[in-house]
Amino acid sequence: MQTVTLVLILLLVVVVSGWVSRALPWPVPRPLVQIALGAMVGLAADVRVALEPEVFFLLFLPPLLFLDGWRIPKEEMLRDAPTILELALGLVVFTVLGMGYFIHWLMPAIPLPVAFALAAILSPTDPIAVSSIAARVPIPKRLMHILEGESLLNDASGLVCFRFAVAAMLTGSFSLGDAALSFLWIALGGIAIGVLVSLVVTRGKIWLARRIGEESGTQILVSLLIPFGSYLLAEHLHCSGILAAVAAGITMSFAEASGPLLANTRLQRSTVWDTIQFAANGIIFVLLGEQLPGILAWASETVRITGHDDPWWLLAYVVAINLALAALRLLWVWVSLNFTLFRANLRGEAMRRPHWRLVVATSVAGVRGAITLAGILTLPLALEDGTPFPARDLAILLAMGVIILSLVVANIGLPLLLRGLEMPAEDSHVEEEDRARIAAAEAAIAAVERAQHALAEGRGDADLYVSAAARIMDFYRSRIDHRSGDGDAVANARRTEAAERLMLLAALKAERGAILAMRRSRRIRSETAHRLMREIDLLELRHDG
Structure with missing residues (x-):
């Protein structure tokens, strides 16, 4: 039971270190904050690992x-x-x-x-x-x-x-x-x-x-x-x-x-691996701070090994x-x-x-x-x-x-x-990204065409599949047009995409607010709100930056 309690204390200190490092008025690396908090825990609770x-x-x-x-x-x-x-x-x-x-x-x-x-x-x-x-x-x-x-x-x-x-x-x-x-x-x-x-x-x-x-x-x-x-x-x-x-x-x-x-x-x-990395690195530095009081308490004895007393x-x-x-x-x-x-x-x-x-x-x-x-x-x-x-x-x-x-x-x-140093020029990967997006869009169009023919074959509502496929292929053709062509056209297309992204992010923010309001007023279930919020989060993650 004592070991479990100790692990929970260490994890709590790691969590607090993230808050403290962001709240400080001056920038301090998180490892230093974790060392300091670990030392405080070691002094206050006399914890020894x-x-x-x-x-x-x-x-x-x-x-x-x-x-x-x-x-x-x-x-x-x-x-x-x-x-x-x-x-x-x-x-x-x-x-x-x-x-x-x-x-x-x-x-x-x-x-x-x-x-x-x-x-x-x-x-x-x-x-x-x-x-x-x-x-x-x-x-x-x-x-x-x-x-x-x-x-x-x-x-x-x-x-x-x-x-x-x-x-x-x-x-x-x-x-x-x-x-x-x-x-x-x-x-x-x-x-x-x-x-x-x-x-x-x-x-x-x-x-x-x-x-x-x-x-x-x-x-x-x-x-x-x-x-x-x-x-x-x-x-x-x-x-x-x-x-x-x-x-x-x-x-x-x-x-x-x-x-x-x-x-x-x-x-x-x-997400799981990010959490593990944050927790493991944090615990190591907290342990460093936690052990400092005990080690420093023996500093006078330790320094005598070197032939000094101070x-x-x-x-x-x-x-x-x-x-x-x-x-x-x-x-x-x-x-x-x-x-x-x-x-x-x-x-x-x-x-x-x-x-x-x-x-x-x-x-x-x-x-x-x-x-x-x-x-x-x-x-x-x-x-x-x-x-x-x-x-x-x-x-x-x-x-x-x-x-x-x-x-x-x-x-x-x-x-x-x-500070103020002119940095060496970094390699640009914009053209590489454009080629990848064009190739992906072309592959998507081909897949949509195949799916359209396969789904519409022998069905009476074939026009429905043709219409749905046309809308999806228009989206991908627009992406190809925005990523190819002369320099001015590509630049204008990117500015248009940036404007669209800002508008979409504003729309997603409004969607999130509306869903939260409906959840607070109990007009929708928590499960429904969670599913819709996740879809919005994924869309925002896709378009933000």
Whole structure:
């Protein structure tokens, strides 16, 4: 009963954080609000959450990484694949090596394997925190796609490095050759399992849906089980469950392209996954805040590990680690950019060097977040011989400090860096969208003609079907006319569509008001009102923007 109550409290705090972040007179990222509210709950209610590391990983990481892989724009990820791989793999190794030795030099009391583990778990970035800042700062779309792709892959690579470092601390030995072979098995095996599970499950449910029909609840539940199934199977076979969840998510978007779901299923599933993402990320940051009072209460004891008595030394260490992380990231981005420009010059391509502020913004945008917190909390409590894991509390405190400080720096620094900056031109997809809409309209007209002939054949009321088909085909022919022709005609057609959309939205608003008034006066049933309101909502969603 106590566990259920605790879960409900955490969910309630996540809900309140959304209200508070919107109500504040100045923009504050939601993760910072959640951390603050979690700390208030920890102080007021003396709530303490103790989760087993394996349980914590299983509950939070598979669904979050699966959803990132599922939703990331694949075309943009493939277009910028070299840059993303340089950041997600090269930068992770560079960060682990550089920060590992730096942390051990800065605080010799932290054993080198633990320093490498801390560096590894600090290497993944969190684009969700940056997205909350991007809502009020014009971050270029291409930069956001690169940050998203980097986060998707460096989550996995950072966590794999983290596990190797922890294993080295537990066993007391490390072999580079064995680690390389193990990494290949862990990485390739995890990817293969994720792809296989996602393909088998999606193909199976598509096959069943075509033969016995589709049920939205079942489809949604299956999508929820895929990341957990991929993760558990990979871990059972001693592969990377993290990479399996990522690979399953990426495969999911490709596998479902051959088997379209019902529109209602897609809408409901998207809503369910949005809720899961909001709740899981929120709970992680609330847990961070909830544990801060307890950890800070032991700050005086924890800092003695480093040979100091003043707890303010911990803040100095957090600032030093943040500065070192930013410097390594900036150095890597600068070298990577110049290498990219050099390769472009060799191919004879003209590439514009981005403004230095955009390069620095790429470094500042390396915010640490949910994955770093989820990973650091899974540090073992004890070594294999039963002795306490060395510097565990110190590593957790430092990681939490880095998360909070990186969020604050990004919230302040990104607006300053990007304010008034001329952004690189973004690719326009208007023509691509027009071609797709024309093709869809032509296919719809052909389908209506076939349906008209099939329904009207041999019936006495054939004129009724001809009239209905004519109205529908006029709608699609109008869409084709609006999307083809010369530039002025298309521009005028789009202005007409915009005016029609505004009028339609006004009409839908009036419809909604009338239905609500009829419901309040009990002239229609609640069920009828709900069905009509849903139709209006879907129409508004279709035409708004």
